[in-house]
Amino acid sequence: MPTLETIKANIRENRRISAQEALALFASNDLLAMGEMAALANERKNGKNVFFNVNRHINPSNICVNRCAFCAFYRTADQEGAYTLTTEEICHRAVEAQASGATELHIVGGLHPDLPFPFYEETLSALRRAAPDLHIKAFTAVEIDYFSCISGLSLEQVLERLKAAGLGSMPGGGAEILVEEVRRKICPEKISGARWLEVIATAHRAGLKTNATMLYGHLETVADRVAHMEMLRDLQDRTNGFQAFIPLAFQPENSDLKLGISGTSGLDDLKTLAISRIFLDNFDHIKAYWVMLGEKIAQVSLAFGVNDLDGTVIEEKIGHDAGAPSPQSLTKSAIIRLIKRADKVPVERDTLYRPLASY
Numbered sequence: 001m002p003t004l005e006t007i008k009a010n011i012r013e014n015r016r017i018s019a020q021e022a023l024a025l026f027a028s029n030d031l032l033a034m035g036e037m038a039a040l041a042n043e044r045k046n047g048k049n050v051f052f053n054v055n056r057h058i059n060p061s062n063i064c065v066n067r068c069a070f071c072a073f074y075r076t077a078d079q080e081g082a083y084t085l086t087t088e089e090i091c092h093r094a095v096e097a098q099a100s101g102a103t104e105l106h107i108v109g110g111l112h113p114d115l116p117f118p119f120y121e122e123t124l125s126a127l128r129r130a131a132p133d134l135h136i137k138a139f140t141a142v143e144i145d146y147f148s149c150i151s152g153l154s155l156e157q158v159l160e161r162l163k164a165a166g167l168g169s170m171p172g173g174g175a176e177i178l179v180e181e182v183r184r185k186i187c188p189e190k191i192s193g194a195r196w197l198e199v200i201a202t203a204h205r206a207g208l209k210t211n212a213t214m215l216y217g218h219l220e221t222v223a224d225r226v227a228h229m230e231m232l233r234d235l236q237d238r239t240n241g242f243q244a245f246i247p248l249a250f251q252p253e254n255s256d257l258k259l260g261i262s263g264t265s266g267l268d269d270l271k272t273l274a275i276s277r278i279f280l281d282n283f284d285h286i287k288a289y290w291v292m293l294g295e296k297i298a299q300v301s302l303a304f305g306v307n308d309l310d311g312t313v314i315e316e317k318i319g320h321d322a323g324a325p326s327p328q329s330l331t332k333s334a335i336i337r338l339i340k341r342a343d344k345v346p347v348e349r350d351t352l353y354r355p356l357a358s359y
Helices: 004-012 019-027 031-046 087-099 117-130 141-151 155-165 180-186 193-205 222-239 266-279 295-303 332-341
Strands: 049-053 055-058 104-107 135-138 210-216 242-249 308-311 345-349 355-358
Touching: 004 019, 004 031, 019 222, 019 266, 031 049, 031 266, 049 332, 055 087, 087 104, 087 117, 117 135, 117 141, 117 155, 141 155, 141 193, 155 193, 180 193, 193 210, 193 222, 210 222, 210 266, 222 242, 222 266, 242 266, 266 295, 295 332, 308 332, 332 345
Parallel strands: 049 308, 049 345, 055 104, 104 135, 210 242
Antiparallel strands: 345 355
C-alpha cells in the first residue's frame, strides 16, 4: 500500500496519483495531511479564489418513469405531490431570476412519460426570448438519452437541436456511481454508467461544457468512489469538457435506501472532497454543494481543496425533498461572507467560469 509520504511527494512534484494511492488516502485518518495536499493542488490552479454564481434552480417536473431507490424527488403521475410546470410558469421564474441579478438557470427534472421532445425545445426558445441574459445550464445525461429515445433522434441531433434552441451547457447529474454493480442496486432503471459517459463525451464533442457529480455515502465502497473518479479522469483526458466535479453527500431521510444508512459524516465529506481535488488533476474546479453539505462543512472544505461553492441556488427541490436540512437558498452577501471568513477571495463567475467581480 502506498504511504502518505510517497503521495505527498507526488503532490509536491505535481505528479498524478494512482487509483491505489487514492485508496490509501481513503484508508488514512490523517485528515489534516490530506487537506494540506489538496490545498496545495488547488492553490496551483486557483490561488485563493473561491468561485460562486447567482443562479436559479428550476425543476420542471418531478414525474419520472425511473424509480431510483435513492431518490425522494420523483413521483408517478397519480401520486400526491406530482407536478409539471408549464412553459409559461418556467419563464416566469426565469424573468424573476434575471431581474434579481441571476446569470444562470439550472434546469433538471424527471423523465416525464407524456411530454414530447419538442416541449423541451420550445421551452428553451421561450426562455431565451423571456430572459435573454441568462445562461441556460440544463438537462442531465440521463435526460438527453431519454430525449433521444422518445424522439428517435441520435444524441448528436438532440444536442444540436437543443443548442439551437438556447442550451448553453449541461449539469453533471445522473452519474450517481458509475460502477455497474452499485448502479444496478440504487438506480436499475437509469442508463448505465457506460452510457452516461457516452452521452457526456458526445456533449463535449458538440462543444458543450458539463460538470460531473458523484453521489456517495449509500451502498458504494471507497473503491467504487475511486473507480468512478478514474472513469471521469480518463474521459477528461480525452475531451477536456468537464468544468467542475461535485461530490454529492447522500441524504437518506426520505429515501427508500434509508434503512441501515445514516448518511455521511463531516469527516467523510471533507476526506472525499480533498481526495477528489488530489486525484482529479485534470479538473480545474472542485465544488462543495452547500445544499447537501450544509454551510459550515462547505466553508471548512475551502481549506481542503475546494474552490467553488455553487451559487445562490433559490428553490432547490431535489436535495431538500431527500431531507437536506440546509436553507433553500443563500443570498449573495451570505456566500461572500462565508468565503471571506475562510480567508479566501470571493469571485462571482458566470457559468463558464469567466470572472464577473471579486469582493
